[in-house]
Every structure is written in structure tokens, then in C-alpha cells.
Amino acid sequence: MWSPDEIASVCYNHFNKLPKRGKPETDREWTLLAAVILLTDSSDQKTVHKQVVSLGTGTKCIGQSAMSMKGDVLNDSHAEVIARRGCVRYLTEQLYRAVSGQSSEVFCPGTDEGKWAVKPGVSFLFFTSQTPCGDASIFPMTGSQAQPCEPVKAIQNEESERRGLKRHAESELEETRQGPGMKTSDNHSSCRKSGDADEHEVITENKERNQLNEVSHYQPNVKKRPDLHRTGAKCVPDGPTDPLEAGLLYHNVGVLRVKPGRGDRTLSLSCSDKLARWGVLGFQGALLSHYLQGPIYFSSVVVGKGPYSHQAMQRAMKTRCSHVRALPSGFSARAPELLQASLEFTHNHTHIESKHTHTLGRISPCGAAISWCAVSQQPLDVTANGYKQGVTKKALGTLQARSLISKVELFHSFLKLVAATEDSQLPETLRGKDLRTYWDYKQAAGTYQQAWTQLRLQAFPLWPRSPRELLLFY
Ligand SMILES: [Zn+2]
Known part of the structure; x- marks a missing residue:
């Protein structure tokens, strides 16, 4: 049906076709790549169509003091996190199409009123060019x-x-x-x-x-x-x-x-931890769960060529959560299949280091993060330090400086989805409620929050809580 190498090459080719903006400088800078692939079975189930729906690059994470109360800064720009956020943006547009009577490549009506399900024969795969940082490494x-x-x-x-x-x-x-x-x-x-x-x-x-x-x-x-x-x-x-x-x-x-960050401490959990969390709660996040019949999981995680241990991946992604019980209906600690490709990302650290000549100076991580996702408007979003790349200091905090995958922008896309939904089709969790802030909408996703409480209690009691004051924007 598909092989890890096919997946890796689909992702590398997709990256190569993107414009130069935000890409690492040849032979001097390195970066990381991650992507979400939509897999669609053919009607006879003999072949599978592979489509990159979100791709991310990036190596940086900002410290606690640079975080914003307006939700307009990307705190964590590791490739894996950028790819997931881009995928949430893509899924929000797919739901928007579904609720407004247009065709969606992902969703069909669910059995519960106001809920949507992933179409039969459709699944999502996660690719990352390196072993995720944290426990799996x-x-x-x-x-x-x-x-x-x-x-x-x-x-x-x-x-x-x-x-x-x-x-x-x-x-x-x-x-x-x-x-x-x-x-x-x-x-x-x-x-x-x-x-x-x-x-x-x-x-x-x-x-x-x-x-x-x-x-x-x-x-x-x-x-x-x-x-x-x-x-x-x-x-x-x-x-x-x-x-x-x-x-x-x-x-x-x-x-x-x-994650490590420049200057002060970051509040961002390692990519290993985030992937483990998505393995139980799904990767769609709290907001989209209002609209979904159940969480959406990655069926497989494929890692590009590089240092890799199946056992460490297994420990980080599966074993830590496999004992979690009492999850709400639809949720389960079903970990993805873990695979490695034999193809290397040519912009990764190891590759650049092996090619590097010292006349070029020291090699360094690329400071920009690229997000691309399969949406109709402005699919490309390049950031540095959590804001759109190239914005002047004066423009920081303005609308033009915001990344389209920042919390506040994803929230606004979600509110557009809510506004486009006919009252009779509105998910029950959003009906007749006085919801205003990002925090309110997240908390109202009751089943998702119950699952998170169980996961936290049983597997991750030390997972730091996001300060509430950082989530009260609207
Ligand atoms: Zn990472």
C-alpha cells in the first residue's frame, strides 16, 4: 500500500517545491521537517492516494517571557508542532466546507447530531525527518x-x-x-x-x-x-x-x-510528549472536537533516516500511556504504528555537518519556521521568533504580524466555522452557551477535557498547566 520511503520522498519533494522563503541557507544552516499525510484508499482498496496536507519546518522555541496574552505568538516552532497546527488549520477548512454543503475530502456526517466523522478509507499519517526531541531521543x-x-x-x-x-x-x-x-x-x-x-x-x-x-x-x-x-x-x-x-x-x-529555549525557560513540552498526548486525545485539539464524532489519531508515525531506536520510540509514544483507562467513549490509548524510512532529509543537522566546509563558518539551526497546508487561501506561512518573518519591530502585535497558525488565528477560523453552521446543525456543546474566550471554548469541549483529565491523572501528573491568563483572548 505504501512504504516508509515513499512517504519520506513525498514529503521531501513537497518541501523542495516550496518557495525559498524560510528555507535553510545551503550548506550552512540546518532544519527539521515534519508533515501530515492524508491517506485515501482507492475504491477497490488496492492502492492508496498519498497527499501532504500539512508540512512544517523549524527548530526554535520561545521562552516564557516572550509568550503573549493575545495568543498571537507561536511559542513552539519545532517542525512537528508547526505541522500539527497547519493540519488543524486544514481540518478547520474541511469542516467549514462540510457544514456549508461543499464537498470535503475528509469529513462525512457522523451519527450524532452536529457531529462529523472521518470518511471510511481516509486516515492520517505523521512524518518527521528526525526522532522527536525528548524521551524518544x-x-x-x-x-x-x-x-x-x-x-x-x-x-x-x-x-x-x-x-x-x-x-x-x-x-x-x-x-x-x-x-x-x-x-x-x-x-x-x-x-x-x-x-x-x-x-x-x-x-x-x-x-x-x-x-x-x-x-x-x-x-x-x-x-x-x-x-x-x-x-x-x-x-x-x-x-x-x-x-x-x-x-x-x-x-x-x-x-x-x-524544550530548551534561548534566554529564559520555555513552557513547551518536548515533541515526544506532545506526540504521546496526541496518541490518546487525538491531534485535532479541543476546539475541533466540538464538531467531531471522535478524536482523530495518526495511524502511523514515520521517521526519516538518522539515529533511531524503535524501543525508545515505543517507550515514549506507547508504553507511557498504554495503561490509561476510563477514557470517554471514542478515546483510547491506541498508539500509532512506528516506522523508519531509509531516506535522509538533506537539510538535517547530520547531513549539513558532513558536507560543511569550515570556510563557511559555523553551521547553525535555521531561525525561520515554514508552515504550508492544503487550504484555499494563503497556504504558506513563514515565521521567525513566533511572528511572520520580516515584520518590523513596530508591527509586532498587529494583525499583519500574526501567523495564520497562531492560537488566535486558529480560534478565529474556528469561530467562522461556528458562524457558518446553521443553528439546527450546531454541536450540542456549543448550543445556548455564553462562550467568549479561547479558554471558554476549550473548556466547553467536555468529552475532550475529560479524556485529558484521565490522561493527566494516570500518565502525566507533572504536565505543566498553561497559565490561564494566556488563554483568555478572543
Ligand atoms: Zn522537537
Whole structure:
């Protein structure tokens, strides 16, 4: 029907056809790519049509102090998050078409009044050019990778006292190391330095350790000492922190993490955590769930060529939520199929680094984020620092500076959908209610909120809550 390589090439080709704006500078900048593919079975079910409906690139995340109370800034511009937001924009237009009597390639009337269902034979697949940041990126290096360039030393800290957790991490990693699903790319450098603090730190080996209070575990004669692929995402506050010890004990596994950002801390959860959440709540978000018969899940997640561990992906996307019960009808912890392609994204970090000549200066993450989605008006939306790329400082905060996938713009598209819906067709959750703000509309999505409460209680009690004052715009 389809292969991971076909999916990867559909996505890379789509990216190549986009205009230059927001793309990384050749041989000097790198970026990440993610996409949502609409899969439609042919009537005889022998072939499947693959269509990119949303594509995102981006590596950055803004800190807490740069967040906006107007919902007009993109906080998280990692490719995976941009691709999901673009897909929500696409689905909103598809619902708009459905409620206004036009044809939709996705939706048909559901069985409950005012609700819509995904057509039979239609499904969604998620592609990402690299292992998502956070938990899925933590796994042992193999073979030649497990030879650090220089001693990695342990730091004594209070967290190293957490013997139980360490033992847990150690045994899980040991299983990972010996597991049959283990795959890494051959050309991944174990000596890669961690980049800027705000970049999407895909799988790095961080050698730049604090040298204070250290206890050396370095044994110069021991070759292939096991070491770990690392993530730049930090454990969420109020929970266990990483032991930061040498080799396999650097990180905890299976925990929620926040993305690194320039300057102050970010409030954005790692892409591994967000994907795990979409695996239970669906990726449509709270607003669209008013209109939907049930959540929409990704049937598969395909990762491009690069460092990859099936076991780490499984842990991050499936195991952490598989025990969640008591979900409302229609919701389930049904994790996607996890696959890897053998084709590499030619703008990714590893590829650019291998081609780079030092006369070009240091390679860096591309600061822009591209969103493209299959909508009729202005499908392309290029941003930097959470605003439309190229806007002057003076224009920040104005309508022209807003990304079309910012919270406030997606909310306004949703309100247009509500306005276009005949009263008799309005979903019950939106009838006769005095709803005004983004927060009000999200909270009114009762079933979705119930599912989120269960997921939080049973799997992610430490998931940070968004400050309410950031969601009261309208
Ligand atoms: Zn990420």
C-alpha cells in the first residue's frame, strides 16, 4: 500500500517545491521537517492516494517571557508542532466546507447530531525527518558510536542519590541496547557537540560538562564504552531531574521534558510528549472536537533516516500511556504504528555537518519556521521568533504580524466555522452557551477535557498547566 520511503520522498519533494522563503541557507544552516499525510484508499482498496496536507519546518522555541496574552505568538516552532497546527488549520477548512454543503475530502456526517466523522478509507499519517526531541531521543549509541571523543565525567548532585530511578533507567537502557529493534544511522557522529541552547537539540552527545565536583569514570583503555544519545529537553519542574552521570546514566527515561529555549525557560513540552498526548486525545485539539464524532489519531508515525531506536520510540509514544483507562467513549490509548524510512532529509543537522566546509563558518539551526497546508487561501506561512518573518519591530502585535497558525488565528477560523453552521446543525456543546474566550471554548469541549483529565491523572501528573491568563483572548 505504501512504504516508509515513499512517504519520506513525498514529503521531501513537497518541501523542495516550496518557495525559498524560510528555507535553510545551503550548506550552512540546518532544519527539521515534519508533515501530515492524508491517506485515501482507492475504491477497490488496492492502492492508496498519498497527499501532504500539512508540512512544517523549524527548530526554535520561545521562552516564557516572550509568550503573549493575545495568543498571537507561536511559542513552539519545532517542525512537528508547526505541522500539527497547519493540519488543524486544514481540518478547520474541511469542516467549514462540510457544514456549508461543499464537498470535503475528509469529513462525512457522523451519527450524532452536529457531529462529523472521518470518511471510511481516509486516515492520517505523521512524518518527521528526525526522532522527536525528548524521551524518544534517549537511547544508547551502538558500535563505533559508543566511543566518546573525550572523557565524560559524572557530577555529584542530589539527584545521583535517586538510586531507584537510576536502576530503573539503567535496566531499561540495557534492554534497549540489546533489543532487536535497535537501529541507528551509520554516519551519525558520536562526537557532535551540542549546539545553541535554543536549537532543537536532536540527539547530541553533550561533552561540555561542568567540571565541578566530578568523579571520573573514564578508563582510557576501555573502548566502546556504552554511551547515550542525549536530548536537549530538560525534565519538567517538580519531578525527578536527570542524574547527569557518565554514559548510560546521563538521563532518566520515560519522563516529561520541556524544550530548551534561548534566554529564559520555555513552557513547551518536548515533541515526544506532545506526540504521546496526541496518541490518546487525538491531534485535532479541543476546539475541533466540538464538531467531531471522535478524536482523530495518526495511524502511523514515520521517521526519516538518522539515529533511531524503535524501543525508545515505543517507550515514549506507547508504553507511557498504554495503561490509561476510563477514557470517554471514542478515546483510547491506541498508539500509532512506528516506522523508519531509509531516506535522509538533506537539510538535517547530520547531513549539513558532513558536507560543511569550515570556510563557511559555523553551521547553525535555521531561525525561520515554514508552515504550508492544503487550504484555499494563503497556504504558506513563514515565521521567525513566533511572528511572520520580516515584520518590523513596530508591527509586532498587529494583525499583519500574526501567523495564520497562531492560537488566535486558529480560534478565529474556528469561530467562522461556528458562524457558518446553521443553528439546527450546531454541536450540542456549543448550543445556548455564553462562550467568549479561547479558554471558554476549550473548556466547553467536555468529552475532550475529560479524556485529558484521565490522561493527566494516570500518565502525566507533572504536565505543566498553561497559565490561564494566556488563554483568555478572543
Ligand atoms: Zn522537537
